[in-house]
Amino acid sequence: xxxxxxxxxxxxxxxxxxxxxxxxxxxxxxxxxxxxxxxxxxxxxxxxxxxxxxxxxxxxxxxxxxxxxxxxxxxxxxxxxxxxxxxxxxxxxxxxxxxxxxxxxxxxxxxxxxxxxxxxxxxxxxxxxxxxxxxxxxxxxxxxxxxxxxxxxxxxxxxxxxxxxxxxxxxxxxxxxxxxxxxxxxxxxxxxxxxxxxxxxxxxxxxxxxxxxxxxxxxxxxxxxxxxxxxxxxxxxxxxxxxxxxxxxxxxxxxxxxxxxxxxxxxxxxxxxxxxxxxxxxxxxxxxxxxxxxxxxxxxxxxxxxxxxxxxxxxxxxxxxxxxxxxxxxxxxxxxxxxxxxxxxxxxxxxxxxxxxxxxxxxxxxxxxxxxxxxxxxxxxxxxxxxxxxxxxxxxxxxxxxxxxxxxxxx
Amino acid sequence: xxxxxxxxxxxxxxxxxxxxxxxxxxxxxxxxxxxxxxxxxxxxxxxxxxxxxxxxxxxxxxxxxxxxxxxxxxxxxxxxxxxxxxxxxxxxxxxxxxxxxxxxxxxxxxxxxxxxxxxxxxxxxxxxxxxxxxxxxxxxxxxxxxxxxxxxxxxxxxxxxxxxxxxxxxxxxxxxxxxxxxxxxxxxxxxxxxxxxxxxxxxxxxxxxxxxxxxxxxxxxxxxxxxxxxxxxxxxxxxxxxxxxxxxxxxxxxxxxxxxxxxxxxxxxxxxxxxxxxxxxxxxxxxxxxxxxxxxxxxxxxxxxxxxxxxxxxxxxxxxxxxxxxxxxxxxxxxxxxxxxxxxxxxxxxxxxxxxxxxxxxxxxxxxxxxxxxxxxxxxxxxxxxxxxxxxxxxxxxxxxxxxxxxxxxx
Numbered sequence: 001x002x003x004x005x006x007x008x009x010x011x012x013x014x015x016x017x018x019x020x021x022x023x024x025x026x027x028x029x030x031x032x033x034x035x036x037x038x039x040x041x042x043x044x045x046x047x048x049x050x051x052x053x054x055x056x057x058x059x060x061x062x063x064x065x066x067x068x069x070x071x072x073x074x075x076x077x078x079x080x081x082x083x084x085x086x087x088x089x090x091x092x093x094x095x096x097x098x099x100x101x102x103x104x105x106x107x108x109x110x111x112x113x114x115x116x117x118x119x120x121x122x123x124x125x126x127x128x129x130x131x132x133x134x135x136x137x138x139x140x141x142x143x144x145x146x147x148x149x150x151x152x153x154x155x156x157x158x159x160x161x162x163x164x165x166x167x168x169x170x171x172x173x174x175x176x177x178x179x180x181x182x183x184x185x186x187x188x189x190x191x192x193x194x195x196x197x198x199x200x201x202x203x204x205x206x207x208x209x210x211x212x213x214x215x216x217x218x219x220x221x222x223x224x225x226x227x228x229x230x231x232x233x234x235x236x237x238x239x240x241x242x243x244x245x246x247x248x249x250x251x252x253x254x255x256x257x258x259x260x261x262x263x264x265x266x267x268x269x270x271x272x273x274x275x276x277x278x279x280x281x282x283x284x285x286x287x288x289x290x291x292x293x294x295x296x297x298x299x300x301x302x303x304x305x306x307x308x309x310x311x312x313x314x315x316x317x318x319x320x321x322x323x324x325x326x327x328x329x330x331x332x333x334x335x336x337x338x339x340x341x342x343x344x345x346x347x348x349x350x351x352x353x354x355x356x357x358x359x360x361x362x363x364x365x366x367x368x369x370x371x372x373x374x375x376x377x378x379x380x381x382x383x384x385x386x387x388x389x390x391x392x393x394x395x396x397x398x399x400x401x402x403x404x405x406x407x408x409x410x411x
Numbered sequence: 412x413x414x415x416x417x418x419x420x421x422x423x424x425x426x427x428x429x430x431x432x433x434x435x436x437x438x439x440x441x442x443x444x445x446x447x448x449x450x451x452x453x454x455x456x457x458x459x460x461x462x463x464x465x466x467x468x469x470x471x472x473x474x475x476x477x478x479x480x481x482x483x484x485x486x487x488x489x490x491x492x493x494x495x496x497x498x499x500x501x502x503x504x505x506x507x508x509x510x511x512x513x514x515x516x517x518x519x520x521x522x523x524x525x526x527x528x529x530x531x532x533x534x535x536x537x538x539x540x541x542x543x544x545x546x547x548x549x550x551x552x553x554x555x556x557x558x559x560x561x562x563x564x565x566x567x568x569x570x571x572x573x574x575x576x577x578x579x580x581x582x583x584x585x586x587x588x589x590x591x592x593x594x595x596x597x598x599x600x601x602x603x604x605x606x607x608x609x610x611x612x613x614x615x616x617x618x619x620x621x622x623x624x625x626x627x628x629x630x631x632x633x634x635x636x637x638x639x640x641x642x643x644x645x646x647x648x649x650x651x652x653x654x655x656x657x658x659x660x661x662x663x664x665x666x667x668x669x670x671x672x673x674x675x676x677x678x679x680x681x682x683x684x685x686x687x688x689x690x691x692x693x694x695x696x697x698x699x700x701x702x703x704x705x706x707x708x709x710x711x712x713x714x715x716x717x718x719x720x721x722x723x724x725x726x727x728x729x730x731x732x733x734x735x736x737x738x739x740x741x742x743x744x745x746x747x748x749x750x751x752x753x754x755x756x757x758x759x760x761x762x763x764x765x766x767x768x769x770x771x772x773x774x775x776x777x778x779x780x781x782x783x784x785x786x787x788x789x790x791x792x793x794x795x796x797x798x799x800x801x802x803x804x805x806x807x808x809x810x811x812x813x814x815x816x817x818x819x820x821x822x
Contacts (some may be wrong), residue, residue, distance in 0.1 A: 001618055001647055003672050008585050011525045014679045044476040050468035053691075057671060062452040064458070097815035102513055105686035114422045114551065134683040138524065175417050191701035207412055236412055246475035250690035261414050268425045272545040273684065277517035278692050279661035280464075364533060 006380075010138055016368040022351065023280045026360055028286070029386040032392035033360040034379040037185065037335045043301045044248045052287045057280070070226070070271045071283035072100025079256055079289040087218075087295065090231055096260045099267050102277050104215055104242035106270075108135035111211055111238060111256065114269045115175045121165065123177035124154055127255035127338070130186045132178055134211070146177070150329065152191025153179060156200050176209035176238075177202075180230055183216040185332025186367045187203035190332060191284060193226050200233040206328075210237040215334035216323075218246045218295065220333035221306030230257065238262060238363045243285055245310040245335075246298050250279040305335065306381050308389065312337060312381040315393035323400065323411045328379075335382045338364075341400065344409040346374040350411035355405055420550055426558055428541060433760040433762065437771055443803035444771040445790040446745045448596065454712045455701070458495045463698045475691045483511025483666075483684045484693035491666055491698040497590070498629075498706060503715065507671045510678050513688050515626055515653035515665035517681070519809045520642070521544035522622055522649060522667065525680045526586045527552040532576065534588035534619075537566055538778035538787070539733065540596045543589055554780045561740065563602025565589060565610050567782035573617045574677075587620035588613075592640055594627040594745025601743060604637050611644040614746070620673075621648045623674060629657050629706065631744035632717030641668065654696055656746075657709050662692040670673040716793050719800065724747060726804035732813065734822045739790075746793045750774075752811065755820040757785040765812055770806040 004012070019035070026033040056064050057224060063073075069142055071077075077098050084090040101107040108131060116122060116139035124132065126145035144161050149152040158177065165171045177199065181191050192200075203210050210230040230239035238258040243251060244289075256266055270276075288294075316339070327340040339361075341347065346364040364376025384392060404411045415423070432444070437444040467475050474484075482488075488509050493502040493592060512518040519542060527550035535543065537556035547554075555572050558565040569588065571773035576582045588610065593604050602610075614621050623640040641650035653663060667677055681687075701704075720742060727739055727750070736753040750772075752758065760776040775787025795803060815822045 001620075004677075005583065006526055006620055007676060008524065008526055008528045008531070011676050011680060013674070014683070016675075016679050017682060029495045038478055039466060041473040043478050043557050044472055046476060050474070051463045053468055054465040057464055061455055061457035063661070065455040065661040066452050067455060067655075067660045102685040102689070103687075106684060109684050113419065114421055115417055117419045120419070131673070131686065138680075138683050174418065178757060209412075209417055244478075248475040249478045249639060250474070251687065252687070252689040259414060264423070264427075265414075265418060265422050268427050269422060269549075271428060272549050273520050274513040274663065275542065276514075276515070276663070276690055278663040280690050280695075284691075357780035376586055405429050 004329060014093060018136070019362055022362065023360065025355055030358050031360060032358060032384055032388045032395065033320065034384065034392055035362050036362040036383065037303070037380050038249065038383065039245060040383055041303070045297060049284060049288060049290065053284050054281070056283050060283060063281070063391065064283045066279060067281065068276045068279040069274050070093070070099070070267050072098070072251070072277060073279065073286055074401055075286035076100055076282045077169050079286050079404045081290065083294060086371065088209070088228060088231060092376065093257055097257055097263055099263055099270060100277050100282055101254040101257050102274065103249070103252040103269065104213065104240050105135065107240040107254040107256045108137065108213070108244070110130050110241070110266045110269045110273065112136040115209070115261070120174055120254065121170070121174040123158055123161070123174070124369070125179065125184065126370070127186055127364060128369060129213070130366055133369050136178070145370050148184065148187045148189060150189055151196045152189060153199070153297045155195055155202065159202060162202065166206065168197055171206055174206065174270070178211045178213065179229065181217070182214055183219065183331050183336070185216070185334070186336055186338050186362070186364070186370050188329035188331035188334060188337045190226060196226065196229045196232055199229065203233065203236050211240065212237050213240045215242045215245050216334035217300055218298065219305060219335070221302060221309060223332040231382070234258045235259065246294055247285060251285055253281060253285050258379070308381045308386065311386045311389045312379065315316040315390045318399070319393040335380050337379050338380055339377050340373070341375045341377070342409060342411050343375055344407065345400070345403065347377045348374065350399060350403045352354060354396065354399045355380060357395045357399045359399065361390045361396070414502050420422060420704045421551055425548070428545070430773055431772065432538045434771065436766055440810035441769050442771060443769060443795055443799045443806065445792070445795065445803060446773050447794065448791050449794065450656060450712070454715070456708060459703065460659070460695060464691070464695050465703070467694050468699060469696060474630070475694045477690060478688040479687045479693065481510070481678050481687050483509070483688060483695055486697035487511055487693045489687040490697050491561050492780070494700065494705060498637055499639060499642060503645065506644065508668055508674055509691055510674055510681060510687050511687065512667060512681065513690040514655060515624065515651050516546065517540050517684070518651040518653070518665040518667045519543050519624070520648065521680045521684065522651070523547040523550055525673070525677045526620070529586055532585040534569055534572070534585070535780070536595065536598065537781065538775060538803065539780060540591060540624070541777055544780050545763065547589070556781050559595065559598045559600060561600055563600060563606045564610070565605055566613065569737065570613060572615065577617065582617055582635045583613060584619065587618050587622045589624065590640065591624045592628070593625055593637070594742050594747070596745070597747055597773070597775070599740035599742035599745060599747050601637060607637065607640045607643055610640065614644065614647050622651065623648050624651045625718045626653045626656050629709065630716060630746070632713060632715055632720060633779070634743035646670065647757060655810070656694060658699065662696055664688070664696050676818065691742055694755045710781055719792045719797065722797045722800045723790065725816050726801045730804040730808040731811070748790050748792065750788050751784070752788070753822050754786055754818060755818060756811070756814065758788045759785065761810060761814045765807065765810045768810045770810065772807070781798055791816040
């Protein structure tokens with residue numbers, strides 16, 4: 001039978017993640033990958049988690065093996081509320097302000113499904129985090145692509161777009177601005193405090209929500225922590241976070257924090273989507289953060305990432321620094337830097353050469369929902385060794401030279 | 412701010428599960444609940460799972476704590492493929508025909524999101540499983556409510572509706588029929604072989620898909636196993652199953668089996684929804700079914716449920732048998748029976764009296780997406796003890812007598 005004709009409109013258009021496809025060669029022998037943003041599994045506290053999991057399966061089986069509530073494990077919520085108090089000075093969050101999700105991907109998805117329609121608008125960064133684009137696209141809304149600058153979203157651009165919507169009487173269909181406030185993926189940049197305040201002002205003036213996604217905030221190597229947008233405007237900000245970067249991605253634990261009414265609605269969407277998250281993984285994380293200081297535990301990992309970031313900055317400077325018009329971001333945390341190469345270089349087309357030189361990156365075009373800047377790439381520094389970072393960048397330079405020569409692009 | 416105005420159309424309409432609300436009193440002292448369909452947690456193999464979880468966290472941490480593929484753990488797929496061979500004689504299923512989901516609720520949800528649009532039609536049983544209704548409703552399709560009879564869906568009714576759609580040129584918008592083939596929730600009935608074959612004929616004639624949901628099939632106490640619809644028409648059937656009833660619901664593991672193209676599309680929807688299921692719970696189940704014979708392990712549980720079903724049938728006969736026009740289903744497996752009381756009795760209204768008499772059931776109106784038959788109720792027999800089943804039915808009779816008397820309904 002013709003299955004295509006049976007698909008929903010969205011499913012007819014949906015494409016699989018380019019990254020997935022590109023990274024299939026990541027494990028080929030000799031390959032150096034700056035592609036994936038996955039943490040090093042050897043940094044996960046496997047023995048502590050093994051102990052706890054045995055314990056809770058034996059002693060708390062009536063909870064961990066049974067259906068849970070859609071809202072999530074109250075023990076995990078309690079632990080997370082304590083972290084918010086201790087590390088962010090946020091002391092007003094209650095159980096009713098929080099729902100536990102299957103990773104922050106589900107958090108993004110539930111927010112999109114709960115707030116967006118086909119005729120809705122949402123503001124996103126340009127470039128945008130791929131997972132957010134695919135999550136929001138399930139409702140096929142209209143994206144307003146806000147250029148990402150070194151200190152966050154270009155709010156002048158946003159304000160002009162909001163004014164246009166206001167003038168054509170569509171402003172009420174503008175639902176939210178989606179912002180990765182710290183160490184943006186893929187951009188590597190952090191929104192400064194002035195812009196966070198300005199964004200809140202705009203949200204109040206034009207009456208929209210802010211969806212603040214902060215998966216990397218805990219991974220700061222240097223510089224000073226900036227107050228979260230949520231802490232500036234808890235009444236109109238939905239805060240998304242995850243345990244994937246600070247504990248282990250395989251547990252698939254994310255969290256949505258916000259106004260009680262919105263959380264209730266998001267919870268109903270989750271009820272339809274999967275009824276509840278696994279009780280076992282939730283209680284496992286709950287007991288872990290009860291017993292250990294999550295941030296003390298990951299401090300060595302953060303130090304490691306910070307050193308690799310320094311090495312990466314050095315390696316880029318040394319190997320690519322002299323390329324005409326080249327630009328790259330200098331992250332104070334997180335996992336990524338974003339490189340912009342001279343116009344005319346198509347990093348997707350160049351990818352084949354990179355594969356042959358055994359170095360991988362993510363072509364920038366994976367991170368746009370409009371016409372992409374094809375001369376960009378995302379570089380991750382968390383997994384390769386210091387030596388691999390230097391060697392990978394030497395290879396990348398060879399690739400760029402070869403490609404530019406073939407195309408007659410002057411670099 | 413006015414959050415309501417920021418919600419998607421679907422979220423404005425969505426309601427929380429009635430069952431959830433009703434069962435909040437289930438744990439009150441002295442309460443006998445025929446409400447929830449949850450298995451007894453003491454039947455879960457907690458010590459075996461504790462052993463395995465410790466093992467895999469220590470020895471397979473690079474897998475169980477890391478992101479997995481959206482399709483799911485190949486080890487779990489391998490184990491499930493073996494079960495299909497061993498117990499259903501289905502020997503053609505490959506990895507590409509299968510995606511692992513976060514419980515069968517997510518399976519239902521992904522199927523709905525991948526196949527349905529607002530202008531689509533789907534055929535569902537009347538009464539319908541609540542979880543399926545809420546999952547499919549996320550795309551707000553048009554439901555064709557097919558009456559459920561003692562031997563499954565009323566296919567004459569379905570055929571008449573299909574003819575109507577054909578005549579008005581809408582038949583191509585009819586996407587699938589959703590059928591719980593064994594021990595229907597809430598109906599308790601099983602679709603006989605003739606009807607399964609007839610449904611396949613209709614699917615071929617009118618070119619639609621069949622979504623076969625079989626969470627209870629393994630819980631057969633008596634009678635002979637009926638070949639699955641999927642085994643009759645693998646080319647146009649999507650088979651949904653879950654480990655919740657045969658292993659443990661807290662692991663949230665479901666599976667979707669079907670044509671490779673559809674599975675790929677469903678996988679892309681899952682990629683947007685949550686990226687991947689937890690690696691830990693998947694590998695835990697994989698090692699368990701590798702090491703133990705799943706069905707040998709649950710045989711005692713099935714025997715237990717079967718005995719409770721017999722007790723329930725006896726208790727209904729003894730306590731309600733003489734009520735005028737009363738009818739109830741006699742399940743050969745699963746967890747539920749469906750009672751139809753005399754016209755005029757509103758089981759939702761009667762629920763308050765039941766609470767006072769300390770006996771709980773699920774009012775039938777929770778299981779309709781059209782005007783409900785208010786004189787129905789779902790009764791679960793898996794959790795209460797034999798004594799509680801008898802006492803609970805005595806209490807229910809008192810409730811019915813009291814309610815009928817007040818309303819002047821002759822029973």
